[in-house]
Amino acid sequence: MPSFLIPPIAILLSGLAAVAVLFAARMAGITPLAAAPASLAALLVFLVGLGFAGFLWWLASRCFTLLRDPATTPEQLSALRDLPLALPEGTVRALLALIVGVIGLPLLLFSQSLALNDAIAGYVNGIIAGVFGYYFGARSTGPEAQAARRLGEALEGQTRANQALRESEAAAREAAAQAAQPALASDAIARLEAQLNIARVLVQRLGPALPAGLIPPQAGGLIAQAEQALAAARTLPDLGALQAATAALTGRDGPLPALLRAAAPLLPAAVGGPLAGVALLLGLGWNLGAAAWRRFRARLLDAPHDPALFDPGAITPASAELRLAEAPIFARIFTPRLAEPGFLATLLDTCLRPDAPALLWARFPGFTSPAEAEAGLAEFRQALLEDRVQADLPPELIGRIAAGLGQPVTTPILPQDGPEEAKAALQALTLLLAELREARTDPVPLLREVAP
Template sequence: MPSFLIPPLKILLTGLAAVAVLLTARLAGLSLGPIHAAPASLAAVLVFLVGMGFAAFLWWLASRCFTLLRDPATTPEQMAALRDLPLALPEGTVRALLALIVGVIGLPLLLFSQSLALNDAIAGYVNGIIAGVFGYYFGARSTSPEAQTTRRLSDALEGQTRANEALRRSEAAAREAAAQAAQPPLAADAMARLERHLGVARLLVQRIGPALPAGLIPPQAEALLAQAEQALAAARTLPDLGAIQAATAGLTGPDGPLPALLRAAAPLLPAAMGGPLVGIALLLGLGWNLGSAAWRRFRARLLEAPHDPALFEPGAITPASAELRLAASPIFARLFTLRLAEPGFLAALLDACLRPDAAELLWARYPGFANPAEAAEGLSEFRSALLDERVAADLAPELVARVAQSLGQGGANARLPQPGTGQAQAALHALTLLLGEMRDSRTDPAPILRELAA
């Protein structure tokens, strides 16, 4: 049996038990004279019992209602069904209880008015109260707009609004999909290529270019950039393949900012396999694929940055490796080659060269330098040679082969640029800064460089 039926059954069985007691007493011949002699008392008892029964029923109903409200498993649909009950629970609960109380007390009073010896005035008052309460309750429920109806209308309007908004979104998506489908694949590829080169041109012209020497980026680059911006904006609404290709050709041509920098930096790699431009492109591709620590060393090497001890892991530089790099330092090789056989000399020299005040230590401890400036120059050569060794170790052969393959230059070898001055060195610095920006934005330079080499 469902649990919610138990309380009503208890109330019903309690009433039946009371009636059974009275019937048993009557059948047993027990005298009910006092009760028959006082019909008013009987009516009062009956009214009291009926009121107690309704009070128990209402208490059970309220208990069930609040239990349902407290239950986390109650769904909004169940709450809506609860509002649709005849007593309008929980809406109008107080009004419904008042009507029930008046009905439960008033109707028995009217029925037993003669037994209770009520005069006609009192009976009329009771009748008026009952009529007024019932008329207000049922009349208000039937003639005034119900909250339920208002709520349903509001839900319907809200659902219609959501449906209209979803329809508008689907129509917009369909129009956009149709517009994209109408674009030929060739135009879509041309737009993607223009966007790639346009992003690089923005960085070079607007952010890096103002710090470069005059003339390193062609003066026409700004006009070509503006033309490409206009062509791309127009292509988003009505693609014009000719205009897109013309704008891309301007950025990738001789007056484009990136080709101009590649040409300017090419003299630093004259012996690269495939030509200087291939060597510079391979360097940029390798820099993009390096890890964070290797990238810091690579960037310091290309930018000729001051010595930073953090670029070398502990134990990465040993006396044996330092001896090998000593030959690449002309000043140190002239002064210290004959002293390499001395016990502990190379370890002491390496320790002095990696200290912050290395130039002063070299001038004070090691005779042979013409002046402090020569000591500082020799230190710079030796540190650069040590950094070259670490960067060369970072450029593993398999990495070089993979990057060269992605650029369509299989078999190309990686070479570090030679020291230079003027426009070539400034161009290399600009390309290094550009590569740093592309690493931050996770933009692979391989497609751009491959398209320039095509």
């Protein structure tokens, strides 16, 4: 026999034994019990109450055993905590209805034997009817009500879970923001320092040699503001102040954007705006090798001729003939002589010598004066240098730098003739690029931050 059936059967047998004793006493004609049916009924009610109390105790002990079981989950414990006496839902109501039925129905059936008057019998009948009517009425609507209640509890639990999830997500975002704050501040400090170094070079070192007005007068104040933001950031980084100082230096009134705008007329308008062509040109210059950089710098600065700029054999008679068309003075004088054997080689050798102006005037008639010979030589050398610089800028390099600046890929055109102020601005930017090359500072990320 299962162990959980032993206590209820023991209680039932005890009750039956007590009833059997009373019944035997009555059959034996024992007068006190026979003469006192009310006392007998009271004793039976008392015994029935004890039986139900024992049954409740047994049920409660089973629930307590469940609570002490290590296999019981926290969710089950939470569910039992909300139940009356930690018993399954409806157990208490069912026991109350059983007590009323077990005691009330015999009292009502044997009311005459117990000498109960009609009023007491009516009370008992009302109690039994009310309890049974409520119990079975509640049971008839119970599934819908329980389903609705459980649905509400599920929705409430889901709402609490969603709220907890939102709170945990907010806490995670806040923790991530706090963790990223030092990294953001460090990045902002590095960006501001780089822009500040450029501004100092342009304002303090190159500015005095530039025409008035090329660098905005408020550039000095922007430098002071940036220095204050950096000094304050060493004790307590203020991300907003650092970003504001960087935006001021890279904005319209910053020295670097001002020079980029001033030099823009020397180059055709690019797809990315007036500053795009100059920014692309500077980015290309930073990525050139040593020899290519010397030619590039000489081209932008209009520097005097340097034979070391041209590698031996890099300029052939064929390329010299093509460049001759870009030098008007030489084209007028030497085009009729191109058919002469060895003429282009002799001319090219003469033009690349240090004393080329005097040799041209002495060897090649047709110049009106030594000054015209020197001017024609300058045009021809400029055309030769232009050709070499264009050859130093392969398409793949152009595409990479344009992508770094966020611009469409365009073929750069080297600066042409223009206003003197634009030439001065481009020369200042070239000198700045030389400083950045020595410091190994890539200007492409700095130029990308400059506001158009």
